[in-house]
Amino acid sequence: MEAPAARVVIVGAGPAGATLALLLCRAGIGVTLVESNPSQRRAFRGEALMPSGLAALEQMALLPQLDALPHRPLAGWRFVVNGRELFTAAEPMGGDPQRPCTLVSQPAFLDGVLRQALATNHLELLAQTTAKQLIWQAGRISGVELGDGRRLTADLVVACDGRSSRLRQEAGIGLSTGSSPIDVLWFDLNSPGAGPDNPPSPNPLQGHFTTVVGHQGVFSLFEGATGGIQLGWVLDASQPTPQRSPQEWIASFASQCPPDLANWLGQLGTGLQSPTRLSVQVGLAENWWKPGLLLLGDAAHPMSPVRAQGINMALRDAWEASQHLIRVLQPLNQPLNQIRCDSALAAIEQARRSEIQTLQTLQAQEAQRGELLRHNAILRCALAMSAPWVGGALGHHWSQLQKPLREGLATLLPAP
Numbered sequence: 001m002e003a004p005a006a007r008v009v010i011v012g013a014g015p016a017g018a019t020l021a022l023l024l025c026r027a028g029i030g031v032t033l034v035e036s037n038p039s040q041r042r043a044f045r046g047e048a049l050m051p052s053g054l055a056a057l058e059q060m061a062l063l064p065q066l067d068a069l070p071h072r073p074l075a076g077w078r079f080v081v082n083g084r085e086l087f088t089a090a091e092p093m094g095g096d097p098q099r100p101c102t103l104v105s106q107p108a109f110l111d112g113v114l115r116q117a118l119a120t121n122h123l124e125l126l127a128q129t130t131a132k133q134l135i136w137q138a139g140r141i142s143g144v145e146l147g148d149g150r151r152l153t154a155d156l157v158v159a160c161d162g163r164s165s166r167l168r169q170e171a172g173i174g175l176s177t178g179s180s181p182i183d184v185l186w187f188d189l190n191s192p193g194a195g196p197d198n199p200p201s202p203n204p205l206q207g208h209f210t211t212v213v214g215h216q217g218v219f220s221l222f223e224g225a226t227g228g229i230q231l232g233w234v235l236d237a238s239q240p241t242p243q244r245s246p247q248e249w250i251a252s253f254a255s256q257c258p259p260d261l262a263n264w265l266g267q268l269g270t271g272l273q274s275p276t277r278l279s280v281q282v283g284l285a286e287n288w289w290k291p292g293l294l295l296l297g298d299a300a301h302p303m304s305p306v307r308a309q310g311i312n313m314a315l316r317d318a319w320e321a322s323q324h325l326i327r328v329l330q331p332l333n334q335p336l337n338q339i340r341c342d343s344a345l346a347a348i349e350q351a352r353r354s355e356i357q358t359l360q361t362l363q364a365q366e367a368q369r370g371e372l373l374r375h376n377a378i379l380r381c382a383l384a385m386s387a388p389w390v391g392g393a394l395g396h397h398w399s400q401l402q403k404p405l406r407e408g409l410a411t412l413l414p415a416p
C-alpha cells in the first residue's frame, strides 16, 4: 500500500538532513525524514564548528541554541615537532572576535534540531528505518522504497545519507574520488586518572587542538565538548592496523610529546580502548541532482577530516538548499512545477560546488604539508631545532592559510 505523499522525503538525519528538515518544516512544508540509525547517540563523528558553520547556524537562527548544549570554544591550535613546541595559533584567528572555532556535542545538537522540527507538526520522523532504493516514474525520481517494503512518494527526495550514499549510487551518479594516502585510528580516551576517588588532573591541553609530529608518527588530540579526550593517529592507508597493547600505544604517544603532555598521557594506565579505524574518503559527486533528487552534505562531497570541514559544509549546503527549495515548494497545496524545481536543484549545485571544490583542494594541500613532515625526519629535526626562531613566522603564515578553511568562501544567501 502506498503511504500518503509527502512533499519532501529526506534520507539521513545527520547535520545536513536534520537542519534541512527543520528549515523546510518551519516554512510549513511537509517533510518525511528517514534515518537508519537507532538513535542520534551515534559513534563520534566530529564536533568542531568553524566560523563558516557558525555563520550558517546564525542564518538558521540556531546559534543561541548552542549555549544550552555541551560546547567548548577552542583556545587555539598547537603544533609540536619532535617533542618541542613549534607554534601555537590562538583562537579566534582574525575575523569576528566572537567566533572562535567551537566544539559542540553533535548528538545533542541533532536532538535539539529534530525536537524543534517535530514541534512544527510538519515533520514525520521515521527512525530506525532504512531507505533501500529510489522509485522512478517517467524518468523522474518520485520517492523511496524503505527496507520494510513501504513506498514513500514525494515531490522531491533529498539524499543526505552520508559519504557512502546509497541513493547516490542508486541514481547512477558517479563520485570522482581524490586519492587519500591516509587512514585515521580514532581513540576515545577517558580523562587520565579519572575515577570517583581520583578526579581528573587538569589537562595540559588547555583547550588547544594539539598536533604532534615525531619519529613514531603524527597524531592530534583535543578535549571534546563533553570533556572526553579524542585522539586521531594518522597511518598510511595501505598499512595494517598496528597491534599494540594500551601501554604500548600510550608509550608511542608520550615518546613524542613535551614532558607535561607525556606525563599526563602516562597516567592513562591500561584503560585505553582499542581504536576505530576510519578510512578517509574524499570525493565530489559528478552532479548533485537528477529530476526529483538532490544530494547534499557528504552524499554530494565526502570531505577529508583535515581542518574539520564536513559538518560545516553540510550546514552551509542545507541553508542554501532551503532558501531555493522554499521558493519552489510554496505556495503549499499546489502541484509542484517540476521545471522550476529542477532549476532550483541546478541553482543549489551551482551555488555550492565551487566552495566545496576549492576547500577540498586546500585540505589536500594542508594534508600534503603534514605528509611531508611525517615522512621527512631531517625536516622535522630542522624545524624542532629552529622552533624558537622560526616558530612565530611559521605560525603567522599558517594562520593566514587557514582563513578560507575557517570562514568559507561563498556568501550565504541572507535570511528572508
Ligand SMILES: Cc1cc2nc3c(=O)[nH]c(=O)nc-3n(C[C@H](O)[C@H](O)[C@H](O)COP(=O)(O)OP(=O)(O)OC[C@H]3O[C@@H](n4cnc5c(N)ncnc54)[C@H](O)[C@@H]3O)c2cc1C
Pocket (backbone or CB within 6 Å): 011, 012, 013, 014, 015, 016, 017, 034, 035, 036, 037, 044, 045, 046, 047, 048, 049, 129, 130, 131, 132, 160, 161, 162, 163, 165, 166, 186, 278, 296, 297, 298, 299, 303, 305, 308, 309, 310, 311, 312, 313, 314
Ligand atoms: C571521527 C570523525 C571526526 C570528524 N570531525 C569533524 C569535525 O570536527 N568537524 C566537521 O566539520 N566534520 C567532522 N567530521 C566529518 C563529519 O562528521 C561529516 O562530514 C558530517 O557528519 C557530514 O554530514 P552529513 O549530514 O552530510 O552526513 P552524516 O553525518 O554522515 O549523516 C548521514 C546520515 O544518514 C544516515 N543514513 C545513511 N544511509 C541511510 C539509509 N540508506 N537510510 C536511512 N538513513 C541512512 C546515517 O545513519 C547518518 O545518520 C568528522 C568525521 C568523523 C568520522
